[in-house]
Amino acid sequence: MIKFIFKAILRDKNRSILPVMVVAIGVFLTIALSGYLTGMLGDIVDQTARFQTGHVKVMSRAYAQNIDQLPNDLALLGIDKVHQELENDFPDYTWVNRINFGGIIDAPGSNDKSKGQGPAMGMAIELFSESSGEVGRLNLTNSLIDGKVPEKSGEVLIGYEFAKKLKVKVGDELTYMGNTMNGSMTFAKFIVSGTVRFGVASMDKGTIIIDFTDAQQILDMANGAGEILGFYKDEVFIQEQTEQMCDVFNAKYAQDPDEFAPIMKALGEQNSMGTYLNLVNSVSSMFVIVFIMVMSVVLWNTGLIGGLRRYQEFGIRLGLGEAKGHIYKTMIYEAVIIGTIGSIIGTALGIGVTLLMQKYGIDISGMMKDATMMMPTMLKSKFSLHLLYIGFIPGLFAMVIGNMLSGIGIYKRETATLFKELEV
């Protein structure tokens, strides 16, 4: 019987091509859009993790309470000991030191006049430690517009828009003016080693990057760091795992009354990222539910039209002695076959487009010129294993449900009435 159904599907284009196309298009759209959403939303999470939050972050309690002000006067001290503890307790993570600081940058020109000046947002990272992986994590080498990543103390990397504004180029000198963690003024001279495009408009326009040890020295933060970021070694963020880690780490210091005792926060607990992560999950789920509903209605209608066209066939089959239930069952088999073919085609197309979008992406830097939000300027899709079933299963179900609904018409009509359709 299955062979017989297959023959009919292959030969009757109205029965196969239209539903297969509808399913394939629906599945394709689901996968392509889901991949795009995952990519876009994931990029924002990933970008935030790499530049700001890590997968987890360790700070002093006081620093954590005033984190919006980047209060280096409340920084974590005695970080050697904290590192030791983190590396022992959580060996699957890479732990890196960061200091975020602010200040004024002056680009000295000729005749003791400045070429340019401006407020700077400084990031101090472990540039010279290969094990930290920071250069790769922030994709600095590939993001260079000019010059190179700092290789020795006293060198600075600067956002390319910022460099334009200051009218500096590689090899030029910059003066940093700010204050130490103790509140006294500090000055430091740096040589521009390179200009970089972060891909985040706000950073391109005002960020400098120096080595962590340089920052410790300038800001008077010996054995101190504003933040210690932890990254899972595969660089994949796993929300539940980070939450468990935080519980374990924080439980150790729960009884410590020191306001400078370390505290660990997961990505989801920082920068309102928890809400954002929940939103990402909700949007994905809603997307799938809406798809199933819309596709079911579309395929129900397709099934109804097909069913009406096939009343003659049903009448003949009843006359030949096929039971209504068997006709209904064969309709479902057909739906499974057509749904599977359509879903395979749609999945293949959807994943193909997702992979292309993952590789090439869409450059929106032109639109982000004046943006001050931390947003990626390259929109890319992201392939993940769930794309293999996120469209396939709903595609199959929608087709089957659509046919089940339209097939109910067979039961509602009297056998003799269906048979009478033969006279039409």
Add this chain to the structure above:
Amino acid sequence: MQDKIIVTENLVKRYPVGDGQFTALSNINLTFEKGEFSGVIGPSGSGKTTLLNIIGSLDSPTEGVVNVMGHNISTLTHKEAAQLRNMHIGFIFQVYNLLPVYTVFENVEFALILQKRNATERKKEVMQALEWVGLENMANKKPSKLSGGEGQRVAIARAMVKRPQLVLADEPTANLDAKNAHSILQTMKKLNQELNTTFLFSTHDQKVMEYLNRLITLEDGKVASDILKVGNGSPTEEKNAQIKTAQ
């Protein structure tokens, strides 16, 4: 002709029409024996098709008893009725009603697939049935490539391939020219005689009536006459018709 294959007792069929009811069949008492070549005749709306549908287990009586091959139609479930049609009843329709996506062979084979017969047996039986109707060379053609006469022959082969005890033919010659109609009727008559299959027609075609052994006339849902002919029913041998029953 010994076994009673169809017995109707006080058969009544009513359909709801608006607030009232329309009586399509009224107090029908008929008996058909195995091997009969009979026909129900009468004007449109006289109840011919309704009677055939009830005998074919596609519909059920409102009152009375219809017994087909020992099965009381009123008490059959949908599944049992389908099983009865599948195993024992063949249908031939006015407009052939072949499944257009299948070949001639597959159209005939479908009836045997429903009986879950194996492929070797199916092939043998289908070719035999196509031979009966002279279409063994057209097995691979699609219905759209057939003439009207050929299409109806395929329909006969499809009805006969499972060697049913009863064939119900609803206006089988209505869309055929005289030559094809005679040819089809001769084929059916031959199968009736060779396989002892009971044929029951619904018709108002004079050509069909000439071939029938028994003519039952329905008027307004009632049996107006029931005439049994003497002879084998072919036009040349039709003679000495006598009234067997009239209600």
